[in-house]
Amino acid sequence: MAVFALVAQPLYGVITPNVSAAxxxxxxxxxxxxxxxxxxxxxxxxxxxxxxxxxxxxxxxxxxxxxxxxxxxxxxxxxxxxxxxxxxxxxxxxxxxxxxxxxxxxxxxxxxxxxxxxxxxxxxxxxxxxxxxxxxxxxxxxxxxxxxxxxxxxxxxxxxxxxxxxxxxxxxxxxxxxxxxxxxxxxxxxxxxxxxxxxxxxxxxxxxxxxxxAPLSAPTLVAPANDATVNGKVLVNSWEPVAGAAKYVYESYNDAAMTQKRWTETTTKTSKSATNVAHGTVFWWRVKAVDAKGVAESDWSSLYKVTIDNVGPTQPVLSVKDSNGDDIASGGTTKSYSVTTYWSNVGAANYQYLYWNNIANDPYNSEAKAWAPMVGQTTSRAGEFTQGEGTHYIKVCAFDLAGNKTCSDPYTIVYKKDIEAPSVPVNGAPNDELLKTNEFDFTWNESTDNEAGDLKYEFRSSQDKTKVGDAPDGSGAWESGELSSPKIHSSGAGDGIWYWQVRAIDATGNKSAWSEVWDMAIDTKNPTLELVQPQEGEVFGAVDKKTIRVEAKLYDEQGLGSYNIKIDEMDAETTDDADATVAAETYPGPVSLTVIAQLNSDDFADGEHTITITITDKAGNVTTETRKIVVANAVVVPGGGNVGGQPQGNSDDGDELQERTDRLNRPFPLPNSFGIVPTPELVSQGDKEVLGAQKTPDVDGAAKNVAAIPTEEGWKLFGMLWYWWLLLAAVIAAISAWLIAAAKRRAADNA
The missing domain is CATH 2.60.120.260 (Galactose-binding domain-like)
Structure with missing residues (x-):
């Protein structure tokens, strides 16, 4: 038998074991x-x-x-x-x-x-x-x-x-x-x-x-759990690591029989991620482990089913009751220390109760810091405002099995130990007044409150009436902020009508309703007066110029109050009232008026006279204008005699002529004895009474307007004037005839 050694190469992964005895x-x-x-x-x-x-x-x-x-x-x-x-x-x-x-x-x-x-x-x-x-x-x-x-x-x-x-x-x-x-x-x-x-x-x-x-162990699947319903926005399938495994094979199928493969992937991680998996998707998945060489493989893991649900539950609807069982509306105020929150059952798998407030230094003073316990499937929760007075917020979120979350709208409750507002301010001034200055104080009566403490006030005003009254805060009216006393000084406000109101605020911030709307007007401008006739220095008294016509045009943006005509510091009555009322309304607006008075020069002594017209607007601003005129009734006429004086020769009515002479030379009479009644005229006054016309008693004693007519004495003076005009014409004719005859004689001499 041949024995062969290992191929010579560096050893791999050498370690020193930790040796323990026995x-x-x-x-x-x-x-x-x-x-x-x-x-x-x-x-x-x-x-x-x-x-x-x-x-x-x-x-x-x-x-x-x-x-x-x-x-x-x-x-x-x-x-x-x-x-x-x-x-x-x-x-x-x-x-x-x-x-x-x-x-x-x-x-x-x-x-x-x-x-x-x-x-x-x-x-x-x-x-x-x-x-x-x-x-x-x-x-x-x-x-x-x-x-x-x-x-x-x-x-x-x-x-x-x-x-x-x-x-x-x-x-x-x-x-x-x-x-x-x-x-x-x-x-x-x-x-x-x-x-x-x-x-x-x-x-x-x-x-x-x-x-x-031994073979690699089959991976143990972790999440999602088998037959779980999950959200598919970010889906993570995970499993336990397997000893000896270098990588894993992930497979998913559209059916439990694994005949319709959905996805396969080899990864070194112990998870597989997917995003935006469609709502309603159902799939099955499994994993096996493989060693680094791809030689050793584990058995497949269990096959898990997953259902995708991307739609959250129905939004819960909240209601809150105080300790007496009375409803507290969202945004409302309560003095009840204990409240109970209820919400609609939307079939959620779990509910989360969130609480926060706006109280400084409180640990829950923002939604990000909200106390948020999960409360299971209960649909109510009691609580107390242990954090104290202030604005408190409650919200409930519903979770389904997939973890989808739907939250209610925040429910806002203001907790105050004192929730009764002070009384509404009354008796504002100025009201229904027209002032000629913009430096003044707005004042009103001090309000009352059920609790001790200093009251403050808020003031608002506008020349647009729609911005006060029932208009909400911030509607565009000028607002003062908090005032420590029931008054505010006005400085520099523009002319015109102003609408204003106030409300009271107690020490805990309760606000009364706005007061009724009071109004006033400012008019800092004098009225306009144009004296049209007579002209400065104009002479009256000649036979053809006996009538003194006084004509003036009056105007004011805020309304006229009265006018007055004086002759040499004596009132010339144009009506039965020397200070004629022009308009009765408090704020009549722009008013134009033309006044005309006609006087007879024979009623004035020869010499210089002063005509003075004074007008006053509704606010009390005054404008005055004067004219100087000359009365010359005694004028020398060719042929002898005085025009306006006693005629030449005898008279059957000497007493009457003497009376006329005395009358022309006595001090300025009252206007009701003038030879011609003055007839002022009122323009652009609609159906109002014509001011300046003479008023005479009717048969039953009531005053009525009558036209200006000559008196008996006036007719006599009229006859005298015709007599003197005829005499003057005869003199002029005689002079003319003499001049013509003289011219003819001169012509004959030259011939």
Whole structure:
């Protein structure tokens, strides 16, 4: 029989075992490990497998398949002992001859021991070969110790002069580097030989290391559990790692009979991930383990079923009741310390109750920090506001079997020990007033509250009435913020109508309703007055200019209050009221008015007179304008006599003429004795009474408007004026005739 050594190459994965006194360390080997390598030299390899067949110890054994026709074909199992020769006691292993082998082929199951003279990385210095004795039995145990005589000793290199005859005799400090169990002797005679190896034991000092060859264990599937319903957005199938496995084969099917393969994949990981698996998908999956060489394979794992559910439960609807069983609306306020939250049963597999608040320094003061216990399938939970006053939030999430989550809308509750609002402010001022200044105070009565503490107020105002009243906060009105007293000073507000209101706030933040809307107006501009007639310095009193016409145009943006006409500091009445009311409304808006009064110059003494018009708007702003006129009634007329004075010659009515002369020279009379009644005119006043017309008592004593008509005295004066006009015309005619005659005489002389 020829014995051949291992091919020279570096040893792999050498380790030093942790030796404990009188102990047995057992390990199942199902492929290459740090201590074991199988058929490391591929050029002489023979197929093998870890199998459940021919078990001597443990769950299985290593099966070496029939050796091929190539003389180099064989099988080698290497064990890296890495132990001192002095500690190496013995090695034994079970083998079974199979294939076309007989008991005589036991020498094909031999052992090589590789030793070095020191603990170095040398391949070996001396190799000791041991061969089991030939016997008829095909199942046997081979045992060798350090004192056994090998069938062959092989020296390598020059580090040692000569190898000893036994392993025990190696120089002090020598090491056993590796053991190699061989099947086949690299001759043609071993063709067709097969066999099993099992239960290898190596004794180092006082510890026995026992190795059982067995197939790789089938992977144990972890998740999803069999028949689980899961979400398919990110699906992870996972399993337990298998000792000796270097990779895994994953398979999935569309049917339990595994006739419709869905997916197959080889991975070194212990999980398989998929994303966006369609809702409603149902599939089955399994995994098997494979060693690094792809030689050793485990059985398939169990077959698991998975159902994909990507749709969450129905959204829960919440309601909350206080300690009296009364409902608290979301966003509402309560003074109940204890509340109970209820939610609709949506058939969820589990519910989660979330609570948080907005209270500073509280551990649950944001949704991210919410207290969130899982509460199973209950549909209510009681709680107390132990965190104190503030805004509290509650939310409930429903989970289905797939882990899909649907949450309710947050339920908001404001907890306050005092929830009663103060009284609504009343008696705001100014109200229904028109002011001529924008520097003033808004004031109102102080509100009352059920709890002690200082009250504050909020004020808002706008020139757009829709932005106050029932308008919500932030509607666009000017808002003051909190005020410490029931008043606020206004400074610089624009002209026009302003609408305003206030509300009260107590110490705990309860707010009253907004007050009624009060209104007021500001008018800081004087009214406009244009005095059209008479002109400055205009002369009245000639025969053709006896009427003094006073015409003025009045205007104000916020409404006129009154106007007044004076002649030389004496009121000239245009109605029965010297300060005529122009409009009764508080805020009449823009008003235009034309006033006309007609006076007779004969009612005034000759000389200079002053006409003064004063107008006042609704806010009290005043505008005044004056005109100076000249009255010249006594004018000399050709032919003698005075126009406006006593006529030449005798008169049958001397007393009447004297009365007229006295009247023209007496101080300015009251307007109701004028020869012509003044007739002011009112423009653009709709159906209002015509202001400025004379009012006279009716038969029943009531005042009525009458037109302006001449008096009896006026008719007499009118006749005198015609007399003097005729006299003046005669004088002018006589002068003209004289001038014509003189011109004719001059012409005759020239001829």
């Amino acid at each position: 102990t047995v360390v057992s390990e199942t080997v199902s492929g290459d490990t740090a201590e074991w390598m199988f058929n490391r030299d591929a050029s002489t390899s023979t197929p093998y497998a870890f199998t459940n067949d021919a078990v001597k110890t443990g769950p299985g054994s290593l099966y070496v398949k029939p050796i091929g026709a190539n003389p180099k074909d064989k099988f080698i199992a290497e064990y890296f002992a890495k132990t001192a020769v002095k500690d190496f006691k013995w090695v034994k292993y079970d083998f079974k001859i199979a294939g076309n082998g007989t008991g005589a082929d036991s020498d094909n199951f031999y052992l090589n021991v590789y030793a070095t003279i020191d603990n170095s990385n040398e391949y070996y210095d001396c190799r000791f070969d041991y061969v089991p004795k030939v016997a008829a039995a095909k199942t046997r145990t081979a045992t060798f110790n350090a004192n056994a005589t090998p069938v062959h000793v092989q020296k390598r290199g020059s580090r040692i002069a000569e190898c000893p005859t036994t392993l025990k005799e190696m120089p002090a400090g020598s090491y056993v580097r590796a053991l190699a169990i061989n099947v086949g002797d690299t001759t043609a005679s071993d063709q067709g030989l097969a066999g099993y190896l099992d239960n290898v034991q190596v004794r180092k000092a006082t510890t026995t290391y026992a190795y059982d060859f």
